[in-house]
Amino acid sequence: MIVVIPAYEPGHALVRVVQGLLLERPCLELFVVDDGSGPRYAPIFDAVRAAGGVVLSHPRNRGKGVALKSVFRHLLNIGASGPIVTADADGQHRVDDILRVADAVTAGDDRTMVLGCRGFTGPVPLRSRLGNAASRVLFRLGAGWSLSDTQTGLRGIPDAMLPWILDQAGERFEYEQNVLLRLHEAGWRVRELSIATVYEPHNPTSHFRPVVDSLRVFVPLVWFAGSSFLAFLLDTVALVVFVSITGLLIPSVIAARLLSATVNFAMNRRVVFRAQSGRRALWRQGVRYGLLATALLASNVVWMSFLTDAGLPLLLAKVIPEGILFVTAYQAQRTFVFAAGRARSGEKAAPDDEDNNGAEAPHSKRIAPIVRMEEDPHLAGRTS
Incomplete structure (x- = not known):
């Protein structure tokens, strides 16, 4: 099992999550992307390494979508196999919920993404409650199907989905929404799994901008x-x-x-x-x-x-x-x-006058031994 956590200027909650995950599941592979956080946050990422996580670094902030794609591309390049779980770095995802999503996607089929969905009950900030309500309505209009938590970053991804998900557009928060907007029409399924709604006081490490990023999501x-x-x-x-x-x-x-x-x-x-x-x-x-x-x-x-x-x-x-x-x-x-020409179910859309799509076969190798590194040249040097 592989856990991926993109992080930009994270707090100590990231370290607690990493420590808790590796304590509960010592055999899991855990990647944290330092998305250009800068020297001030070096102690946080040093603690992640000390706990047993792998830190991959971007020299400058490039956005959550680019950070996720960097790791996805890295996993394809090394021939990794097995389900992937993405989680946020701001402490909103509990260790037990991350592991529940991981177990659910592992036990499921290779056509279904598992989403950890919050119920937005209890002491939830008003902007988050209203933002989620508005985004649900917009998502229903845009995607044609309903989802209870359209902004969740806790997702279980079967490895057969990796080539398709890597091919979706977006560099920042809109990337995750673009994936959800196109899931059903591309032939994938979704399973919702209820998780706890957790917010730190004033949510200090969240970089989601309700107005700007919501507009980017529904461009x-x-x-x-x-x-x-x-x-x-x-x-x-x-x-x-x-x-x-x-x-x-x-x-x-x-x-x-x-x-x-x-x-x-x-x-x-x-x-x-x-x-x-x-x-x-x-x-x-x-x-x-x-x-x-x-x-x-x-x-x-x-x-x-x-x-x-x-x-x-x-x-x-x-x-x-x-x-x-x-x-x-x-x-x-x-x-x-206009859907027929877009990539479906892990396939590449045919260029120009070609109508036959060539599917990319899912990778089957186990992940290579982890190499501890400050910065993967492949990740830092390319633009997604």
């Missing part, structure tokens, strides 16, 4: 909203112009939608979902987008005809259906239109 949804709003504006202006010229509602709706849909497809394909490129992929995505757009257009026409017949002004009759169909459109484009 795809924000971009989609922006793309949809631009298409909505274009569609609305074109509709008003076409109706004023022709006096015909239905043909004007269709013509305006064709114009705005073309712009929306291009933006979502390249900017929002960053879908697979190539002629085959373009045709496949275009056909699927066309089918979806036709279905949404038919629904929009029915709604607008009903609302205008009921006496609502044209603009209001347009705004109401658009708002209702926004979430449906996002989910359908993410999972149906």
Whole structure:
């Protein structure tokens, strides 16, 4: 079993967790990443080494996502096998809960990630309680499935998932959310395991910024909203112009939608979902987008005809259906239109016109003997 803890300017809680884990399970392999904490925190990492942990160092702070990817890449390079557990360095994960997650992922199958999820009961800081509630709603909109603790860093990862999880985007806190947002559509499963909700007074070693990092987490949804709003504006202006010229509602709706849909497809394909490129992929995505757009257009026409017949002004009759169909459109484009070209289940997406994906075989070697090191050249010298 392998435990990975990314750490930036940690407190003594990190040392207590490392000591407790190695006392309970002396045979586990424990990696701590010093993500550019600086000389002031050297005694903390010296204590981690003294307890039996391996410290891998970044010369400067590069973010939690980069720290995790550094260790994941290192484990692949040395041919490590067995489940991996990630935990936070701020004392919010108890030793017994980390080991429970480790046992659960070890006993489970190689398609299921185990998440240690907090119940947010007891003396939880208000910003954390409100932040989790808001992130659950946004996550449900973005991912299409519900999760009780979207910000948990306590995760049990089967080794078969390692190539796929390493391929996900993000450098800081958004990396962990990107993994969760794409899990189900890539064919992986999730099991929630209830853990204690622990907070140090004022949570001094947490570097999560509620507003900035939450926005980074849900950038795809924000971009989609922006793309949809631009298409909505274009569609609305074109509709008003076409109706004023022709006096015909239905043909004007269709013509305006064709114009705005073309712009929306291009933006979502390249900017929002960053879908697979190539002629085959373009045709496949275009056909699927066309089918979806036709279905949404038919629904929009029915709604607008009903609302205008009921006496609502044209603009209001347009705004109401658009708002209702926004979430449906996002989910359908993410999972149906643009999902086929992305990497699935540990496979690499095919480049250009290749449609056959080449799966990376899970590694099977046991981990090599630990080398105590201040800094792994491979980890420090590359940008994830």
